[in-house]
Amino acid sequence: MNSNTHDEVKRELKTRHLSMIAMGGSIGTGLFVASGSAISQAGPGGALVAYIGIGIMVYFLMTSLGEMATFLPVSGSFATYATRFVDPALGFALGWNYWFNWAITLAVDISTTAIIVQFWFPSWPNWAISVFFLALIFLINVISVKSFGETEYWLALVKVMTVIIFLVVGVLTIFGILGGHGPVGLKNFTYKQGPFVGGIPAILSVFVVAGFSFQGTELIGITAGESATPEKSIPKAIKQVFWRILLFYILAIFIIAALIPYTSPKLLGSSAQDIATSPFTLVFQRIGLAAAASVMNAVILTSVISAANSGMYAATRMLWAMGKEGQAARTFSRTSRRGVPLMALLLTTFVGAFTLLTSILGPHVYTLLVAASGLTGFIAWLGIAISHYRFRKAFYKQGYEMDQLVYKAKWFPFGPILAMVLSIIVIVGQDIPALKTLNWEHLSISYMSIPLFLVLYIYYKVKYKTKVIPLEKVDLTPHKDDPDFARKQAAKRARNAEKQKQAH
Numbered sequence: 001m002n003s004n005t006h007d008e009v010k011r012e013l014k015t016r017h018l019s020m021i022a023m024g025g026s027i028g029t030g031l032f033v034a035s036g037s038a039i040s041q042a043g044p045g046g047a048l049v050a051y052i053g054i055g056i057m058v059y060f061l062m063t064s065l066g067e068m069a070t071f072l073p074v075s076g077s078f079a080t081y082a083t084r085f086v087d088p089a090l091g092f093a094l095g096w097n098y099w100f101n102w103a104i105t106l107a108v109d110i111s112t113t114a115i116i117v118q119f120w121f122p123s124w125p126n127w128a129i130s131v132f133f134l135a136l137i138f139l140i141n142v143i144s145v146k147s148f149g150e151t152e153y154w155l156a157l158v159k160v161m162t163v164i165i166f167l168v169v170g171v172l173t174i175f176g177i178l179g180g181h182g183p184v185g186l187k188n189f190t191y192k193q194g195p196f197v198g199g200i201p202a203i204l205s206v207f208v209v210a211g212f213s214f215q216g217t218e219l220i221g222i223t224a225g226e227s228a229t230p231e232k233s234i235p236k237a238i239k240q241v242f243w244r245i246l247l248f249y250i251l252a253i254f255i256i257a258a259l260i261p262y263t264s265p266k267l268l269g270s271s272a273q274d275i276a277t278s279p280f281t282l283v284f285q286r287i288g289l290a291a292a293a294s295v296m297n298a299v300i301l302t303s304v305i306s307a308a309n310s311g312m313y314a315a316t317r318m319l320w321a322m323g324k325e326g327q328a329a330r331t332f333s334r335t336s337r338r339g340v341p342l343m344a345l346l347l348t349t350f351v352g353a354f355t356l357l358t359s360i361l362g363p364h365v366y367t368l369l370v371a372a373s374g375l376t377g378f379i380a381w382l383g384i385a386i387s388h389y390r391f392r393k394a395f396y397k398q399g400y401e402m403d404q405l406v407y408k409a410k411w412f413p414f415g416p417i418l419a420m421v422l423s424i425i426v427i428v429g430q431d432i433p434a435l436k437t438l439n440w441e442h443l444s445i446s447y448m449s450i451p452l453f454l455v456l457y458i459y460y461k462v463k464y465k466t467k468v469i470p471l472e473k474v475d476l477t478p479h480k481d482d483p484d485f486a487r488k489q490a491a492k493r494a495r496n497a498e499k500q501k502q503a504h
Contacts, residue, residue, distance in 0.1 A: 007324065009075050009317070010145055010339030013227045017149035018237040021310065022062075022220040024156025026245050027163060028303045029112075030213030032296065035253055036260070036267035036279040038209045042202040044188065044257030045195025050206035051213075051253055055246045057422040058214045060415030061381055063407075064388035065221040066238045070406040071391075071476075073234070075225030076321020078218070078380060081387040083325060084475050085394060089466045093457035094383040095322045097449070101376030102315035103348050104369050107355030109308035110134050116301045120294070127360055133305065134356065138349050141312050144338040145226045148313050155306035162299045163248045166280055169287055170255030178287045188261045197262060204429045210249075211426045215377040216307070217245065218384060222314050225321075226339075235407040259283055312348060319344035327460075368445070375449035378427050385419035392416075394474035 013021075038047040065078070074080050076095065083091025114129040140151050169178060176183035189195045196203075220237055227233045256279040260267060266282055278300070284292035320341035323332030332344045359366040392412050395405075402408060409415055431446035433439075460466065 007333045007335055008339060009226050009320070009335060009341070011226055011228045012144065012146040012339075013149045013223055013233075015229070015233040015236050017153055018220060018223055018227055018233045019240050020153045020156040020160075021149065021223055022217055022237055022241040023244055024152055024159060024216075024306050024310065026058075026214050026216045027156070027159045027248060028213075028216070028307050029300060030209070030215075031163070031249060031252060032280050032300055032303065033278045034209055034213065035249075035256060038206045039253065039257050039260075039262050039279075040264070040267040041198065041209075042206040043194045043197030043262050044253075046197060046203045047206055047253050047257065048195075048250065050203050051210045051249050052246075053422065054207060054210040054214055054426075055242075055249060057381075057419050058217050058245070059242045060409070060411070061384055061419045062217055062220065062238045062242055063409035064416050064419065065218060065384055066234050066407050067405060067409040068388055068391055069221050069224035070231050070234050073224040073227060073230035074321060075222060075317040076319075076324075077221035077224055078384050078387060079318060079327070080321055080325060081391065082383050083327070085387045085390040085469070087461075087466055087468045088327075088464065089457050089461040090383065090386075091325070092322075092327045092460040093453050094380060095318055095325075095327060096456050097376050097453050098380050099315050099318045099322070099348070100351075100452075101373040101380075101449075102311040102318070103351040104355055104373035106137075106308050106311040106315065106348065106352040107359065108370055109304050109311060110137075110352065110356055111359045112304045113301065113308070116297055116304060119297045127356075130356055133308065134349065134353060137305070137308050137312050138345070140309060141316065141345055142336075142340055142342070144340060148309065152306060152309055152313075155302050155309065158299060158302045159306065160244075160248075162280070162296075163252060166283065167248075167251050167255065170252075170259065170283055173283065173286060174255065174258050184259060186258055188258055191261050192263060194262060195257075201432060204425070205432060207422075207426055208429055211378060213249070214245070216310060217241065218377075218380060219310055219314055221384070222317050225317070231406040238407075256283070259286065312345070312352070315348040316341050316344045319347065368448070371445040372448045372452055375427055375430060375447065376453075378423050379449060379453055382420060382423040382427070385416040385423065389413060389416040389420075390471070390474065394471045394476060397471040398474070398476060400476065 035047070038050065041047075042050060068081050068085075069077055072081070072084075079091045079095030079098065081091075082094050110130045110133050111126070113133045114126040117129045118124060118126070141148050173179040174184045174186075198205075220234065220241070224230050224234055256267075260279060260282060267279065278296050280299075281292045281296045284295065289295070319328055319332045320335070322328035323330055323334075323341075323344065332341065332347070334341070334343055336342045355366065355369050358369060388409065392409075427450070428435075431442055434442035434446055
């Protein structure tokens with residue numbers, strides 16, 4: 001790749017970076033804190049069913065993304081896939097929606113760092129802590145993609161090690177080896193109304209919690225364009241990540257449910273402010289770790305910094321890709337000598353800083369901005385599933401052979417169809433109480449992402465008069481940004497043609 005061009009990113013992410021980025025993206029406050037509230041809402045059985053259901057959906061989503069990302073490894077992937085395989089209007093709406101989501105989430109994470117640091121230093125001003133961490137994350141991202149990947153690798157490693165230690169401690173406590181109370185067994189699973197509490201509606205409400213917990217796994221698609229060896233790294237990362245995430249979540253929830261009854265008021269915390277009642281803190285305290293709250297606070301700080309770091313990266317690369325596609329100003333497609341999309345990074349940082357300012361000056365505006373980004377991750381998942389369904393259909397229609405795919409998603413079309421159905425269920429089930437009572441004020445806040453997405457989609461469709469691309473006209477040529485990958489694809493097609501000749 002020509003290193004003198006100033007609109008290219010650098011392929012410097014290794015397999016270990018990709019694995020940790022995807023894993024780190026989904027292990028955060030959702031597991032460390034909110035998992036307790038999921039158990040209190042639906043009981044041990046209900047929480048497990050919801051997390052297993054969402055986990056299976058995420059697996060299919062990741063394999064769908066993996067198939068497209070190995071065929072077409074680009075940064076800002078799923079906006080490009082939707083533009084190419086479905087309708088440019090869908091790509092435009094998905095891309096801007098996803099960028100907006102991460103720019104706002106970046107601000108939410110940065111303001112959360114202030115809450116966490118005040119656990120140790122209550123007199124330090126909120127704004128100063130937030131500005132420090134925003135500057136730090138900007139610096140990590142402006143240096144190079146390698147600096148982002150390396151930082152993310154070590155931050156994610158801290159989270160992964162914490163979960164492993166928790167699982168070991170939890171299992172030993174259940175069997176009475178630690179904790180000094182004798183064997184606990186599984187009696188908390190059948191305590192009172194357990195294992196299922198509140199029936200199907202409670203499980204559906206936990207589906208939403210579980211969905212938020214797993215968000216970030218789609219980052220693996222965004223990193224594809226900067227992976228040194230996408231055809232090897234992405235399949236390997238997907239295999240490793242899915243099983244680890246599922247085991248971490250399912251085992252962690254199983255252990256929490258076994259050790260803490262679902263009726264315990266201590267399980268109700270769901271944000272970083274509730275660190276003292278994090279199920280992880282409670283289990284570590286049970287074995288006599290006096291500094292449990294402080295240790296978990298430090299882990300959650302690394303977790304939130306990691307989420308903000310990933311958010312900054314994802315938003316920047318999405319804006320860069322849209323600049324390249326002509327769906328955002330061309331200036332956003334420019335990169336520094338180190339391959340960093342500088343203008344895209346600056347705008348993302350500015351929006352993050354502005355949102356942060358609203359959290360200090362006007363909580364009402366801040367609440368609206370956060371609500372507006374709430375469902376974006378699920379809309380992106382829906383977009384990935386639709387894009388993959390269309391990609392594979394076009395692949396068949398245009399006479400390609402399955403062995404021309406470097407990585408094949410399993411169980412097509414079941415996988416993307418299941419992902420579409422569950423994404424819609426999670427989007428609709430976002431605020432069931434407000435739907436039941438038709439509370440318009442709550443509905444307008446909970447579902448604000450949907451009209452915003454539709455406005456973007458309709459605006460582009462009307463302005464450029466786009467249509468859904470017929471399957472036979474879907475562009476399946478390898479991406480111009482990756483000449484090396486294009487060469488490999490061409491060589492593979494030539495080999496297949498030679499085989500067919502010999503067969504005849």
